[in-house]
Amino acid sequence: MSMPIPGSEQFSSRPVDLGELQRSVPSTLDVHSVTQDQIDALDPLTYEVIRHRLWSVTDEMGEALKRMSGSPIVTDANDFDFAISDELGQEVQVGLYNTMLVGAVDLAIYWTLRNRAVNPGIEAGDMFLCNDPWVGGGLHQNDVIVYQPVFHDGQLFAWTSAIAHQPDLGGVGLGSFSPAAEDVFSESLPTPPVKVVRGGQLQRDVADLWVRRSRVPMLVGLDLRAKIGANNVGAERLHALIGQYGADTVKAVMKRMMSDAESRLRDKLSALPDGSWSATGYQDQSHEGDRNLHKITVTTTKTGDHLTFDFTGTDPQAGVINCTYAGMRGGVMLALLPILAGDIPWSAGGLMRCFDLVTEEGTLNNATFPAAVGRGPIGPAWLTGSLVAECLSRMLDRDLELGKNVQATCCGTWDTAVIAGLDERGDVPAPFLNIIMEPMAGGYGARPDADGIDTGGLFCIPMGRVPDVEMTEFLYPVLALWRREVPDSGGPGRHRGGLGASIALTPHGTSLPMGLVLASAGKAVAQNGGLAGGHPGNSGLDVVARRSRVADLFAAGRLPSTLDEVSDTLEPGQNYASSYLAPGEVFAMTWQGGGGYGDPLTRDPDAVARDLREDKITAAAATGVYGVVLDGGAVDRAATAAERDRRRDHRRARSAAAPSLGKTSLAAARRLDDNLVEPSGGGLACGHCGELLRTADGEPAVAVYEGPATEAGPQIIATATDYVDAPVVFRQYCCPSCWTAVYSGVVPAGHPDALAALGHRTTAPAG
Numbered sequence: 109m110s111m112p113i114p115g116s117e118q119f120s121s122r123p124v125d126l127g128e129l130q131r132s133v134p135s136t137l138d139v140h141s142v143t144q145d146q147i148d149a150l151d152p153l154t155y156e157v158i159r160h161r162l163w164s165v166t167d168e169m170g171e172a173l174k175r176m177s178g179s180p181i182v183t184d185a186n187d188f189d190f191a192i193s194d195e196l197g198q199e200v201q202v203g204l205y206n207t208m209l210v211g212a213v214d215l216a217i218y219w220t221l222r223n224r225a226v227n228p229g230i231e232a233g234d235m236f237l238c239n240d241p242w243v244g245g246g247l248h249q250n251d252v253i254v255y256q257p258v259f260h261d262g263q264l265f266a267w268t269s270a271i272a273h274q275p276d277l278g279g280v281g282l283g284s285f286s287p288a289a290e291d292v293f294s295e296s297l298p299t300p301p302v303k304v305v306r307g308g309q310l311q312r313d314v315a316d317l318w319v320r321r322s323r324v325p326m327l328v329g330l331d332l333r334a335k336i337g338a339n340n341v342g343a344e345r346l347h348a349l350i351g352q353y354g355a356d357t358v359k360a361v362m363k364r365m366m367s368d369a370e371s372r373l374r375d376k377l378s379a380l381p382d383g384s385w386s387a388t389g390y391q392d393q394s395h396e397g398d399r400n401l402h403k404i405t406v407t408t409t410k411t412g413d414h415l416t417f418d419f420t421g422t423d424p425q426a427g428v429i430n431c432t433y434a435g436m437r438g439g440v441m442l443a444l445l446p447i448l449a450g451d452i453p454w455s456a457g458g459l460m461r462c463f464d465l466v467t468e469e470g471t472l473n474n475a476t477f478p479a480a481v482g483r484g485p486i487g488p489a490w491l492t493g494s495l496v497a498e499c500l501s502r503m504l505d506r507d508l509e510l511g512k513n514v515q516a517t518c519c520g521t522w523d524t525a526v527i528a529g530l531d532e533r534g535d536v537p538a539p540f541l542n543i544i545m546e547p548m549a550g551g552y553g554a555r556p557d558a559d560g561i562d563t564g565g566l567f568c569i570p571m572g573r574v575p576d577v578e579m580t581e582f583l584y585p586v587l588a589l590w591r592r593e594v595p596d597s598g599g600p601g602r603h604r605g606g607l608g609a610s611i612a613l614t615p616h617g618t619s620l621p622m623g624l625v626l627a628s629a630g631k632a633v634a635q636n637g638g639l640a641g642g643h644p645g646n647s648g649l650d651v652v653a654r655r656s657r658v659a660d661l662f663a664a665g666r667l668p669s670t671l672d673e674v675s676d677t678l679e680p681g682q683n684y685a686s687s688y689l690a691p692g693e694v695f696a697m698t699w700q701g702g703g704g705y706g707d708p709l710t711r712d713p714d715a716v717a718r719d720l721r722e723d724k725i726t727a728a729a730a731t732g733v734y735g736v737v738l739d740g741g742a743v744d745r746a747a748t749a750a751e752r753d754r755r756r757d758h759r760r761a762r763s764a765a766a767p768s769l770g771k772t773s774l775a776a777a778r779r780l781d782d783n784l785v786e787p788s789g790g791g792l793a794c795g796h797c798g799e800l801l802r803t804a805d806g807e808p809a810v811a812v813y814e815g816p817a818t819e820a821g822p823q824i825i826a827t828a829t830d831y832v833d834a835p836v837v838f839r840q841y842c843c844p845s846c847w848t849a850v851y852s853g854v855v856p857a858g859h860p861d862a863l864a865a866l867g868h869r870t871t872a873p874a875g
Contacts, residue, residue, distance in 0.1 A: 118244045119300055119477065122216050123465070137211040137225050139195040140263035140359060147360045147367070156759035158353060158361040161454070162201045165345040166190045169338040170203055173270055174699075176334035179327050180583065181273050184575040185545040187658055188272035191456075192342065192362075193217055195264045198457030200362045206273075208247060208485050208493070210456045211438030212820075213269050215244025216253055218279070220301050228303050232259040235305035235339060237318065237332070239277065240298035242477055247435040247485035249296035250274050250284050254304065254335035258343050262357050266362070268342035270335040273488050274328055276541050278321035279482070282625045283526035283543050288396040289428045289480035289686035296323065296482070305336060314735030323528070324541050325650070366458030368514045373452060373462045374413035379508060381778075384409045385499040388860055389491045392632040392831050393683040394427025399833045401633060402426055404472055404491050408499035417496060418466040422473060428457060428627070428684065430475035431484035431492075436467060438485065439492030442568040447500045447513050452715055483627055486522035493568065494520060494635060501639060505781040511556055516599065516642055516703030517568040519550025519608055521628060523699040527689060529622030531585045542584045544611070544697065546591060549574040551598050551606030551645060551701030553636070558716075560606030560702035562724070563593055586619030589658075589668055594646065594698055595726050596823045600733045601642030601704020602711050602782065607724060608646055608701035612671070614658050614694045621690040626650055626681045630700055632828040632836050634820075634854035640782035641840075641849035642704030643733070650681030653694040671696055680830050685761050698825065706782045708734050709752050713743040726822060733821045756847040759840070763811035766844040769800035783843070783850045792863060799845035802863060810863055811844040817854045824854060834858075 131506055133139060169190045181187045189210065190203040199218030202210045216238050225231060235256040245253035255269035277296040280286040286295040292298065319325040327434045350358050354759040388405040396608065408417045419441055431439075431721060440463065441456065449459055467474040473488045475481060494517045501514040528541040549563035565572045577588050589612040599605035615622060629635055634644035653675035661668050668674050674694050689695050707725045719725045721752045730736050735755045737747035772793045777785035785795040790804030801810045819838040828836035834856050841851040841863060851862040 119240060119602060126198070127358035129196060129218055129221060134225050135223055137230055138263045140260060140265045140355060141195060142356050142359045142363060144216065146356055147364050150357070150360050154353070154357065154469035155361055155364060158349065158358060159365055161349055162192055162362070162365070164868035165342055166192060166201050166203045168345060169268070169270060169342045170205065172341045173272065173334045173338040176337050177272070178330045178332070178544065179275055180575055180579065181330065181543065183455065184573060184579065185548050186569060186572050188270070190338065190342070191269045192346070193267040193269065194359070194362050194457070195266060197221065198366060200365055200455055200457060200573065202454050202456050204570045205572070206569050208438035208442045208489055209251065209271050210445070211269065211441040212244045212246055212434035214457065215434050216301065217255065217267050219243045229262065231258050231307070231311045232257070233306070233308040234303055235336060236301040237304040237314070238299060238301040239296070240297065240300045241432045241434055241481050241484055243300050244434045244514070246271055247438050247489050248481050249277055254332065254339060256305070256339045256343060258346055260347070260350055265350070265355060265359065266346060266838040268339050268346070270338040272331060273334065274322070275326065275543055276323045278323070281686065282323070282528040282623050284799060285482050285526055285625050285627050286480070287522060287625060287627055287686055289482060290395055291480055292478040295480055296622045303607040304771060307830045309503060309745055310336065319648065323539065365455040367451065367762065369449070369452050369455035369458035370461050373459055375447060376448065376510070377410060377415065377462065378413045380410060380503060380510070382411050385496040385502045385505065385824060387495040389495050389635060390633045390856065391429045391487055391491060391629045394429045396682070396684045396686065397526070398427055398684070399831065401832055402472060404488060404490070405532055406495045406499065408496065408503070409472060409504060413462070414464060415463040417463060420466060420468060420473065422468065422471040425470055425472055425475040425479045428480040428483050429472060429487045430481050431473050431488040432481060433467070433474050435481070435484040435489035436473040436492055437465065438475065439489040440465065440496050442490070442493030443497035443500055446567065446570070447497055447504065447515065450513055459481035472477060482822045486524060486798055487629060490521055490568070491629070491635060497567070498639070502781065503562050505556065505640070506779055514639065515555050516553030516560070516601070516605060516639045516705050517636045518553045519547070520645065521630045521648070521700065523650065523697055524627040525650065525695070525697055526625040527584070527586070527622050529585070530618055530620050532619060533585055533617040540584050542580070545575045546609070547699040548572045549609050550699060551608045553702035554599065554601050554605045554638070554642060554705035555703055556603070556764040559604045560598060562598070562607040563609050564606050585615060586613045588613055589694065594701070595723050596729050596821065597646035598724070599636060599638045599643045599702060599823065600647040600708040600729065600821050601638055602706025603704065604709070604711070604724070605636070605638065605642070605645045605702035605704045608699050610647050610696060610698040612694055614656070615689060615691045619691060621688045624652070624687040624689045626687065627681070628683050631683055631826040632831040633856060636700045636703045637853055638703035639705050641707040641852055643700035643708060643820050643852045644703050644854050646698070647826040648700050649698045649826045651696045652679045652681060652687065652689060653677065653696070654679055655692045658694055662725060680826070683831055701823070709755060709849070713745070713748050717741065717743050728822050735745060759811070759813065759842050759847045759849070762815070763813040763842060766809050766811045769803060769809045770842070771798040772800055774798050783848050794848060794850070795841040795845060796848055797843065797846040799843050801843065801850070806863070806864070808863060809844065810850065811842045813840045813842070814838070814857065820852065820854050
């Protein structure tokens, strides 16, 4: 853990008191606002027209950035976002791209109002640039925001912002990822808000200073201008809207959009029982050479129409797997937007009024300077979002209507691989750097009423895309041997998790080894957990095939389709590593699918047969996990029933004995999830047979089994001991009467009791 540096606290984000912020704005900066009476006077038609116009402005800003950017991260993968904020920085309308960034944009504007209003000043025609994750705007240094104040009649009316991930901004590691980093001084330099446009003119000295740090300065310089152009589009459209409807009317709509989002979310929360839910997850390793597990834990409490996310107990900051307060907040928004606000317009400034964050400074998801935070959004922030999503799904699963939004964890993490070297295909050799963006095709988690979407994308980037493989081969000296979905990668369950995928690349067009940087998690401990007894999806796996036979295979006219064909020397990549890929060698990465929902032994046998026909699962999984026996591709009903009974008997034989607490009536019990109910007197019971699994005062009676992680199914393709020293197990809880699986996980042996985390202190809906 790195020690805080005195004086660095001035750059730290913190919860914002808008009243205090408004009072702190100097009188020389005149701001535009409206009264509540003006907001109440809006007619519904005008409100809807202007609301949709504001939505279209963010879409147009996105299209402008994509047209101007030369980076595949933007043009192909859609890893960026936009926002229109009010005069104080509250986000009125956000884009549908990288939703984690929603939790950070307003923090940068709040900080700028506090610290830049007097010197150098905030004036019409200005734009600020920032990549300091302690200030906000982004979640790590590669997230770069350009944002501008929009003035009307001399008053600060609003802000527009454009933010995108940059391929490289310097630092020790390629792509600014340094697997060995243990403080920020080994990474890209954080830049607090600096005025990059003044009076409508790009400041060449600042722009030159900015691009000088990068290994790909032309791309970074082009993206800078693209963000400026996108902000110009946003300002022009806002001025046109003001000209048509008037400043007071447009501002009244902006304020009401946030209030409406807030009230709709509060109404939804009020309709649910109060309660508390906990979830704990882990990151494998913290930096190159580390073999420890690092814990993030959250308790989500819903009281009336308000949520509290309490991260007390999270491990201290370590290595490169940290994020700032902005990252933690972004992780919460990653989960809240699709799960709770899928049917609510994303006026994030209003939605964020509905929750509080409780956190300790100096921890993995609230790191203090100078912690290394290069993996912030795709490590601790992402895991934070997955854990919050798990809690929210358990909360909603109690309600049949809102339960439609329940979803097991999606692909769990982003598998980062950066390659860089010399492209010798042209007349003049040129350096290249590529962040492999194929893990955009992650698997979605299963739902109570549907399978997860195979290679459906990422939970946090609704409009994300996987790059065109032909374009990848055109831009970089590599050849793709395959890019395909991986059978069994979706978590088994009554509904199966969506499949993940893999890609294999070999150098093509360069005679020199290329650098390879790896940064990921989810190889030892599952980060794509299931719900209601569903199993986790596959573990991630990166492999370099040394002493490859790929050149000989090409010469023989064969395109290899498996690593075994390529080499007998397969080197598993660590979670964090700096390595190389030589000509003739092959790098293969397999990223994660989604978690399953419900006991796999309750899956429709015909769905299992269909999955096998479509190569979604293997024959080993059909029988070994789902208990389905096939005869010539058709389900053998009698043999399947017998096999499933045998597997339930196997659960009984291998599990620790559990005391019998008797049975309860299901008629008055309240649903908790696919398998569990809460009896009228409290506690937990099996929703299938009524067996009591926990008394009201917490005495458990569930059957527990712990065994090798591979017993979760053939989707566990990585070996935990290759990465960490702590024992990792497959833990399963079953009803000791009907032997339905109520929880299944791949977790450290010391993982907290899963049933204790399923919820307690429930009451009737508020009001």
